Amino acid sequence: MAAKPTACLALADGTVFYGMGFGAPGEVVAELVFNTAMTGYQEIMTDPSYASQIVTFTFPHIGNTGVTAEDDEAQDPVASGIVVRWDPTEPSNWRSTSELTDWMARRGRIGIGGVDTRRLTRAIRQQGAPHVVLAHDPDGNFDIEAMIARARDWQGLVGLDLAKDVSCAQSYRWDEGAWQWGAGFSTAPQDKPFKVVALDYGAKRNILRSLVAYGAEVTVLPASATAEEVMAHEPEGVFLSNGPGDPAATGAYAVPMIKDLLARDMPIFGICLGHQMLALALGARTVKMSHGHHGANHPVRDVETGKVEITSMNHGFAVDSQSLPRGVIETHVSLFDGSNCGIRMADRPVFSVQHHPEAAPGPQDSLYLFQRFTDSMRARRG
Numbered sequence: 223m224a225a226k227p228t229a230c231l232a233l234a235d236g237t238v239f240y241g242m243g244f245g246a247p248g249e250v251v252a253e254l255v256f257n258t259a260m261t262g263y264q265e266i267m268t269d270p271s272y273a274s275q276i277v278t279f280t281f282p283h284i285g286n287t288g289v290t291a292e293d294d295e296a297q298d299p300v301a302s303g304i305v306v307r308w309d310p311t312e313p314s315n316w317r318s319t320s321e322l323t324d325w326m327a328r329r330g331r332i333g334i335g336g337v338d339t340r341r342l343t344r345a346i347r348q349q350g351a352p353h354v355v356l357a358h359d360p361d362g363n364f365d366i367e368a369m370i371a372r373a374r375d376w377q378g379l380v381g382l383d384l385a386k387d388v389s390c391a392q393s394y395r396w397d398e399g400a401w402q403w404g405a406g407f408s409t410a411p412q413d414k415p416f417k418v419v420a421l422d423y424g425a426k427r428n429i430l431r432s433l434v435a436y437g438a439e440v441t442v443l444p445a446s447a448t449a450e451e452v453m454a455h456e457p458e459g460v461f462l463s464n465g466p467g468d469p470a471a472t473g474a475y476a477v478p479m480i481k482d483l484l485a486r487d488m489p490i491f492g493i494c495l496g497h498q499m500l501a502l503a504l505g506a507r508t509v510k511m512s513h514g515h516h517g518a519n520h521p522v523r524d525v526e527t528g529k530v531e532i533t534s535m536n537h538g539f540a541v542d543s544q545s546l547p548r549g550v551i552e553t554h555v556s557l558f559d560g561s562n563c564g565i566r567m568a569d570r571p572v573f574s575v576q577h578h579p580e581a582a583p584g585p586q587d588s589l590y591l592f593q594r595f596t597d598s599m600r601a602r603r604g
């Protein structure tokens with residue numbers, strides 16, 4: 223007889239998937255997405271942009287390289303849970319310090335294994351990212367009707383401001399150094415480090431390391447910081463980080479703060495949520511996508527050079543390119559669906575991208591954007 227299921231995933235439309243639970247017991251409501259990356263499950267789970275989302279990995283071998291603190295993009299896993307094809311096996315990797323399942327249990331994150339992730343991914347593509355409840359009970363007792371009702375009643379990510387929840391509480395100086403693989407590109411030896419203020423809306427650590435690798439010294443400020451607080455650090459450039467939730471829901475604090483910064487005329491670089499909020503501050507609109515982009519193999523075309531970059535992506539909202547005001551140029555587009563992936567101001571060093579150039583996990587094709595930010599600060603010095 224097959225083992226009794228110890229986890230279950232209920233979609234708001236009433237579809238239910240059963241499997242074997244791992245990680246922490248409990249129940250969570252979230253948006254369900256799928257990620258097609260073949261590596262980097264730990265970086266994905268600890269990317270703060272995944273707050274209030276459950277990740278279905280389309281790649282079946284999850285857990286086989288274990289976990290190591292060095293790969294955390296934030297203190298704790300931020301994704302609410304994961305769905306995998308096969309139960310995680312014992313890790314086999316020299317860097318591993320813990321098993322994924324134990325690590326998730328310690329950090330209160332739920333996993334379900336043994337799910338037909340192909341069928342589930344097709345459901346996500348057809349329905350758009352569904353609202354779901356994921357439950358793990360070692361005794362296998364589930365109130366399915368209550369779970370479906372909870373998924374149905376959940377407000378979802380539209381209008382939800384999560385950036386302030388995952389942001390740091392206090393400002394701090396990033397002193398964990400540069401990204402080692404990126405260090406070869408560093409401009410630091412020629413230049414006195416460029417003073418950068420990074421606004422933390424849920425920043426991934428490898429972005430901060432990449433800024434340092436390209437010659438910056440970074441002070442991180444909380445999402446609630448005002449333009450005056452930013453300027454008090456006398457930055458040569460400002461970085462707007464990635465983060466979770468609806469960019470338009472940050473309209474009470476981040477968007478007006480960025481407008482204020484724009485009036486002060488300085489180099490600004492934004493990634494993902496930072497890109498979306500910069501676009502809002504410039505007068506554009508953002509929209510919710512159907513099931514978003516989550517993977518490490520997304521082709522993006524640099525409209526200005528014609529070059530194609532393979533990128534790492536994680537977003538469920540997008541900038542509506544039709545809404546870009548005069549003076550704001552679309553610089554990058556997704557080759558999957560033509561959606562906007564980058565903008566710049568025509569006459570100022572203010573630019574941002576939807577994808578993740580810091581390449582953790584994923585390809586390194588877009589690292590040149592950090593160089594572009596450094597170059598714009600150097601030009602101002604000159």
Ligand SMILES: NC(=O)CC[C@H](N)C(=O)O
Nearest residue numbers: 271464465494495538539
């Ligand atoms: N990675 C991100 O910064 C994601 C931005 C935003 N929360 C979105 O889903 O589109």
